[in-house]
C-alpha cells in the first residue's frame with residue numbers, strides 16, 4: 001500500500017567559474033568554483049511503500065536502475081542513516097543529458113534526499129542533509145543547497161551569492177560524453193596552473209552585470225577537454241558569433257553554454273544551434289523557492 005509521495009524538480013547546474021587549484025592527497029582536486037542552477041530540470045517522484053527495498057525507474061534506458069545510479073544510492077544511504085525500513089519507489093523523468101558537466105545525477109540524488117526528508121517528517125536538519133549529500137558526491141551539496149554559490153574544497157564548502165538580473169543561457173551538448181575522473185586526470189598531466197581571481201565574477205553577479213559575468217567566465221578544465229574534442233571550441237566560437245556575452249564549457253564538460261542578456265538573441269542562437277545539435281537548450285536561471 002502506498003503511504004506518501006512527493007514530486008520535485010531537480011535543476012541542472014552550470015559552472016560560471018571553475019579554477020582547479022591542485023591535486024589533494026585524497027585524489028580529489030581543490031577548487032574555487034561558482035555554480036549556478038538553471039531551469040533545465042529532471043522531475044523526481046518519490047513514494048514510500050511498506051514493501052522494503054529501493055525501486056528506481058527512469059525514462060532514460062541508458063541509466064542504471066540499481067546501485068550504479070546515484071539517486072538509488074542516495075535513497076539507500078538516507079534510509080540507512082535514518083534507521084528506516086520502509087521501501088522507496090523512485091521515478092525520474094530525465095531531461096538533463098548524461099555525462100554532460102551539468103550535474104544531472106547529482107541533482108537527482110539531492111532531490112531524493114530532500115524529498116525523503118520531507119516525506120519522512122524531517123529526521124535530519126539542513127546540516128545533516130548536507131553531510132549525507134557530501135558522502136554521495138562533490139556536486140551533491142550544491143544541488144541540495146541550490147541557487148548560486150561560490151564553492152571551494154572539493155566543491156562541498158558553500159557560500160551563497162545573491163545573483164541579480166534575468167540572464168538567458170543556451171546550452172549545447174555535443175554528441176559525446178566525458179568522464180569527470182578522466183578529465184581531472186588529464187588536467188594533472190597538462191592542465192593550466194594559473195587562474196584568474198574569482199572576485200570579478202562574484203562582484204559582477206552581485207551587481208547583475210551579465211556583460212561582466214560573460215567576460216569573467218573561466219574553467220581550468222576547458223583547455224584539457226577542448227584539446228581532445230574540437231567540437232568544444234567550435235561551439236564556443238559559434239555562441240560568441242551569435243551574440244553571447246561569453247561562452248564556456250561547464251564543469252568537466254562537454255556541454256558548452258553561452259550567456260545572453262536578451263531573450264531574442266538567446267532564442268535566435270538556440271534555433272541556429274538546434275539545427276546541428278539535438279541536445280540544445282534555451283534556459284534561464286533557476287531560483288529555489290523562497291529565494292530572491
Ligand code: C5P
Pocket residue numbers: 027028029030031136137138139153154155180181182184
Ligand atoms: O565527487 P564525485 O564522485 O562527483 O567525483 C567524481 C570524480 O571526479 C572523482 O572520482 C575525481 O576523479 C574527480 N573529482 C576531482 N576533484 C573534485 C571533484 C571531482 O578530482 N573536486
